[in-house]
Amino acid sequence: MFEEEIRFLRKMNKRQLAQQILNFLMIISSALMVWKGLALYTNSESPIVVVLSGSMEPAFYRGDLLFLGMPDEPVRVGDICVFKIPGRDVPIVHRVIKLHDEKETGKQYILTKGDNNQVDDRGLYNPGQLWIHREHIVGKVRGFLPYIGIITILMNDYPQLKYVLIGFLGLYMLVNRE
Amino acid sequence: MYIIFRRIIPFFTRALLVCLFISFFTTIFDIYYSTKSPSILNFKVTNIKVWLYDFEETEDKSLREFAFVTMDIDADFTSLFTFNTQAIFVSVIVEYETPTHKRNQIILWSTTITKISTSRIKSYQTLNKYSLYDITQSFNGVNGTYILEWNVIPKVGMIKYGRADSDDAKFIYAFPRINT
Numbered sequence: 284m285f286e287e288e289i290r291f292l293r294k295m296n297k298r299q300l301a302q303q304i305l306n307f308l309m310i311i312s313s314a315l316m317v318w319k320g321l322a323l324y325t326n327s328e329s330p331i332v333v334v335l336s337g338s339m340e341p342a343f344y345r346g347d348l349l350f351l352g353m354p355d356e357p358v359r360v361g362d363i364c365v366f367k368i369p370g371r372d373v374p375i376v377h378r379v380i381k382l383h384d385e386k387e388t389g390k391q392y393i394l395t396k397g398d399n400n401q402v403d404d405r406g407l408y409n410p411g412q413l414w415i416h417r418e419h420i421v422g423k424v425r426g427f428l429p430y431i432g433i434i435t436i437l438m439n440d441y442p443q444l445k446y447v448l449i450g451f452l453g454l455y456m457l458v459n460r461e
Numbered sequence: 462m463y464i465i466f467r468r469i470i471p472f473f474t475r476a477l478l479v480c481l482f483i484s485f486f487t488t489i490f491d492i493y494y495s496t497k498s499p500s501i502l503n504f505k506v507t508n509i510k511v512w513l514y515d516f517e518e519t520e521d522k523s524l525r526e527f528a529f530v531t532m533d534i535d536a537d538f539t540s541l542f543t544f545n546t547q548a549i550f551v552s553v554i555v556e557y558e559t560p561t562h563k564r565n566q567i568i569l570w571s572t573t574i575t576k577i578s579t580s581r582i583k584s585y586q587t588l589n590k591y592s593l594y595d596i597t598q599s600f601n602g603v604n605g606t607y608i609l610e611w612n613v614i615p616k617v618g619m620i621k622y623g624r625a626d627s628d629d630a631k632f633i634y635a636f637p638r639i640n641t
Contacts, residue, residue, distance in 0.1 A: 341547070341548045341573060341575050342547070342548050342550065342573070342614040343614075357564075359566065359622075360554050360566035360567065360568055360610075361550075361552055361554065361568065361610050361612055361622065361624075362622065363612070363620070378550075378568075380567070380568040380591060381566070381567045381568070382564070382565070382566045382567070383562045383564075383565045383595075383596040384562055384563045384564040384565070385561065385562055385563070386560075386561055386562055386563045387561075389563075392596055396591075398550065398571075398573060403591075405518060411520070413518055413519070414596075424620055425619060425620060426484070426618065426619050426620065427614065427615060427617060427618065427619075427620055428480065428484060428617055429616065429617060431480070455466065
């Protein structure tokens with residue numbers, strides 16, 4: 284199956300091989316550049332997120348892709364926000380249901396809830412934590428593209444798929460002749 | 462092997478391009494439709510009662526004021542429905558200012574419309590769905606402004622946040638003080 288490709292790799296001299304590897308690295312770095320550029324433009328540390336749970340149904344379903352932006356003005360009640368609880372990796376997409384701005388410090392006290400959940404998010408926060416603050420917010424949901432993120436969910440559920448896919452793509456790039 | 466890749470990659474590229482165009486055009490349509498707002502036929506707060514309860518969320522479970530709001534909501538969201546509307550999230554919020562907190566906003570009632578046949582909301586003498594309490598122990602009898610807000614989630618494209626801005630769609634009602 285790979286005989287032809289292996290023969291091709293053997294036939295290449297060192298310079299050709301180096302060029303192929305450099306090409307491969309260039310694709311990876313340009314993807315990284317697009318991602319970081321988007322993060323700078325939207326002022327949000329991760330400008331695109333995938334919905335991982337059904338807690339915001341019927342608005343967002345598993346596998347929907349969300350585009351985030353960080354507004355300059357303070358968060359409002361009713362905004363669908365993505366936030367990160369300190370000490371946990373997975374960001375959560377939920378709606379702001381309670382909000383109190385302290386007069387002296389300007390600090391925002393925010394409580395969130397998923398539209399499809401029966402109770403608010405205090406059970407998801409760290410024990411004893413009643414509110415989240417502005418610094419926990421990653422971004423406000425601006426745009427919406429359905430189904431596209433299902434690939435990410437598949438890769439999350441079956442980690443082997445991720446390695447197979449990456450390995451396959453890497454191999455393809457290496458043996459791909461221009 | 463090679464042939465399969467040659468065929469699959471242009472297919473996905475084309476699919477992505479189609480997705481991009483769809484989102485681009487729906488965004489243009491959305492900008493046109495976003496000037497529309499729902500017709501609010503009747504929106505008023507008829508009664509507010511305040512009771513003292515143990516606040517279970519904190520460790521000391523201290524007494525706190527809980528407000529119970531009775532309201533009439535009659536609004537028609539049909540004009541907001543387009544071919545690109547997945548759901549409309551309608552909520553009633555209360556906004557108020559206290560001596561310690563400049564801006565306080567709380568959602569006290571909400572519903573989600575997913576079909577055009579149910580886009581007329583008629584709800585009389587409804588109680589607040591979510592518990593209504595201040596970040597401090599008491600509301601101190603401040604005036605609360607009750608406003609209807611909505612949030613349109615499209616099938617693809619930009620999410621729109623809207624709120625009733627006209628004066629007849631707002632309702633001001635003071636939180637009653639507890640006599641002790």
